[in-house]
Amino acid sequence: MKTRTSDRVRSKDAAIFVKKERQDSLKSPQSLKRARPSNPVPDCISSSKTNQIIPIEKISSKEEFPTYSAWASHNDISYHDFDQDEVVHIRRVLLIWYDNSRRKLPWRGDSPPYTGSTAKNANSGRERKRKKNEVILSPKQKQINSFFEPKSDSAQLNIKNDIKTDTSVSQDISGNEDTTAVTPYGTWVSEIMLQQTRVEAVIPYYVRWMKSFPTVEHLATASDEEVNSHWAGLGFYRRARMLQAGARTITSKFDGVIPNSVEKLLTIEGIGPYTAGAIASIAYGVVTPVLDGNVCRVLARLRGIANHIKSPILKDKLGWKLAEQIVCADGGYRPGNVNQALMELGATYCAPSGSGVDENDPLIRFYRSTRIGKDIASMLYQNGGKNRQLILKSLVDDVSKHKCMLCDPHGLVSVVYRIDEEIEKSKVSKPITESDHQLAMIAGHAAFPIPPPKKAKKEEVFAVAAIRGKFKADDTERWLMIQRPSTGLLAKQWEFPSICVWGSSTSNKTKKEEYNMSKDGLVALVDKKKRVALLTEFICQLENDCREYRLSAVRRKDVCGDKNPLEHIFSHVRHTMYVEKGEILIDSNSSFEWTASNGRNLRWMDQVDFDQVGIT
Numbered sequence: 001m002k003t004r005t006s007d008r009v010r011s012k013d014a015a016i017f018v019k020k021e022r023q024d025s026l027k028s029p030q031s032l033k034r035a036r037p038s039n040p041v042p043d044c045i046s047s048s049k050t051n052q053i054i055p056i057e058k059i060s061s062k063e064e065f066p067t068y069s070a071w072a073s074h075n076d077i078s079y080h081d082f083d084q085d086e087v088v089h090i091r092r093v094l095l096i097w098y099d100n101s102r103r104k105l106p107w108r109g110d111s112p113p114y115t116g117s118t119a120k121n122a123n124s125g126r127e128r129k130r131k132k133n134e135v136i137l138s139p140k141q142k143q144i145n146s147f148f149e150p151k152s153d154s155a156q157l158n159i160k161n162d163i164k165t166d167t168s169v170s171q172d173i174s175g176n177e178d179t180t181a182v183t184p185y186g187t188w189v190s191e192i193m194l195q196q197t198r199v200e201a202v203i204p205y206y207v208r209w210m211k212s213f214p215t216v217e218h219l220a221t222a223s224d225e226e227v228n229s230h231w232a233g234l235g236f237y238r239r240a241r242m243l244q245a246g247a248r249t250i251t252s253k254f255d256g257v258i259p260n261s262v263e264k265l266l267t268i269e270g271i272g273p274y275t276a277g278a279i280a281s282i283a284y285g286v287v288t289p290v291l292d293g294n295v296c297r298v299l300a301r302l303r304g305i306a307n308h309i310k311s312p313i314l315k316d317k318l319g320w321k322l323a324e325q326i327v328c329a330d331g332g333y334r335p336g337n338v339n340q341a342l343m344e345l346g347a348t349y350c351a352p353s354g355s356g357v358d359e360n361d362p363l364i365r366f367y368r369s370t371r372i373g374k375d376i377a378s379m380l381y382q383n384g385g386k387n388r389q390l391i392l393k394s395l396v397d398d399v400s401k402h403k404c405m406l407c408d409p410h411g412l413v414s415v416v417y418r419i420d421e422e423i424e425k426s427k428v429s430k431p432i433t434e435s436d437h438q439l440a441m442i443a444g445h446a447a448f449p450i451p452p453p454k455k456a457k458k459e460e461v462f463a464v465a466a467i468r469g470k471f472k473a474d475d476t477e478r479w480l481m482i483q484r485p486s487t488g489l490l491a492k493q494w495e496f497p498s499i500c501v502w503g504s505s506t507s508n509k510t511k512k513e514e515y516n517m518s519k520d521g522l523v524a525l526v527d528k529k530k531r532v533a534l535l536t537e538f539i540c541q542l543e544n545d546c547r548e549y550r551l552s553a554v555r556r557k558d559v560c561g562d563k564n565p566l567e568h569i570f571s572h573v574r575h576t577m578y579v580e581k582g583e584i585l586i587d588s589n590s591s592f593e594w595t596a597s598n599g600r601n602l603r604w605m606d607q608v609d610f611d612q613v614g615i616t
Contacts (some may be wrong), residue, residue: 160353232614242270294346306411356445
């Protein structure tokens with residue numbers, strides 16, 4: 001197929017523009033650390049020449065720092081709108097960069113090897129922030145298998161050889177798979193998997209998933225355990241349940257064909273505005289925007305939006321308007337690629353650790369964030385920085401008057417303080433040099449968007465029983481597992497029998513309790529006797545539902561101790577787990593599974609069962 005003349009003209013114009021703009025690009029230095037805001041200062045300063053008291057506003061003129069002046073004085077959301085010519089340039093530059101530099105991914109129709117990692121694009125020394133669904137182990141915390149390693153010969157229990165690490169997911173992409181076409185179903189699956197999960201972690205799961213469930217119909221007819229086993233390890237298991245529920249709706253309501261309009265896509269379970277926009281634009285070429293955290297970050301830095309990416313006014317309302325201006329500009333051609341370019345940029349050069357001055361960043365000349373940082377630094381370090389604190393006070397007073405509804409009420413103040421903190425910490429030259437201007441630009445880029453408000457993490461303490469059964473009838477060893485309720489956290493997943501012995505949301509605040517300090521909050525140090533008693537009571541209830549197994553007679557041994565419990569951190573809750581292990585000899589030919597009186601299923605499982613139900 002021949003390239004349209006209009007496309008060639010756009011590409012040529014954009015290439016010329018990029019070349020011209022990058023001629024004086026600066027190289028990225030190391031990132032800066034932060035300090036706390038300076039102390040309050042007077043409203044006026046002394047002239048270094050006449051020693052007279054003069055108003056702080058006279059230190060610099062607005063004409064000298066136009067980017068800062070317009071940003072500090074704006075009171076209307078129209079300030080953040082894109083200029084028509086500028087947005088066309090942004091769109092064309094993005095497409096050129098995306099075509100030449102995009103990552104190779106299976107859902108984009110690429111064949112292996114894939115390039116999912118963004119590590120090479122992180123040009124700052126900031127430590128990578130933890131993803132919400134990652135499990136974080138303290139330096140002294142052991143892996144769970146280590147608690148079951150034998151101290152002597154066969155006299156000790158050993159779970160390490162029974163519960164093996166599942167390498168099947170990573171092995172699924174070791175071969176030379178053929179290139180797969182970009183399809184609405186593949187786009188849908190990838191977008192759901194990528195929610196709050198790193199691209200490099202998703203790739204093997206996506207490849208395995210598409211092999212087992214290549215169409216909507218295959219997914220709709222799969223069992224819950226089949227779906228869970230393919231999702232195990234990705235976290236946020238509700239996504240898998242909603243994906244399957246959506247597949248069943250498409251099969252019954254749309255004859256197995258994924259709709260091509262945003263309106264119809266929004267009627268399907270688990271598909272929100274972002275996913276609907278992604279499917280419609282990428283798979284069907286519909287000119288419609290997408291807006292996720294990465295795109296919000298790009299927009300905040302491009303347009304000087306002093307708000308956090310989780311703000312409803314940004315992520316649910318006005319951010320869509322700005323994203324639409326980009327995707328609809330220049331005739332709206334290749335909307336799916338434009339949307340993917342924005343998301344790709346937000347995950348690479350405009351990630352939280354992005355500098356804004358990397359010469360490989362396609363939008364290096366369009367960021368207001370870097371220009372605002374440079375202007376603020378120039379004002380703060382007039383006269384060698386002698387009056388920095390006084391000028392800072394004036395700047396804070398200046399930006400405190402703004403009333404833009406897209407920016408946080410205290411957002412501009414936050415930006416000014418954060419820029420000052422990083423610049424001061426870097427010990428800039430006096431007077432300020434061109435190299436210092438680059439540091440200031442990085443500081444300005446880092447100040448956008450502002451940090452979201454922190455919420456206290458919920459804490460729960462569990463007593464866990466790892467019970468191994470030795471069955472004489474078939475000479476097998478199995479572990480007792482119980483299925484979680486059908487709703488809530490980790491719904492329908494299998495786990496060792498456990499009971500919550502303390503929770504921060506249900507604890508008696510007036511009762512005096514002993515607490516153990518953790519990194520992110522306070523966790524109750526529950527008395528060992530209380531933990532053991534509550535766990536024994538729970539196991540006795542399970543025994544009453546199936547008396548063939550004398551679970552209460554199992555002698556359990558504490559494998560964690562009071563000071564070394566296991567931790568598992570979710571997005572909103574931390575589980576602290578004290579594990580006890582035990583063993584039981586079973587003579588009868590009883591069933592391997594039964595249902596408790598509370599409706600929860602129990603099953604004796606071996607390694608094959610673990611693989612089938614997705615236990616990792």
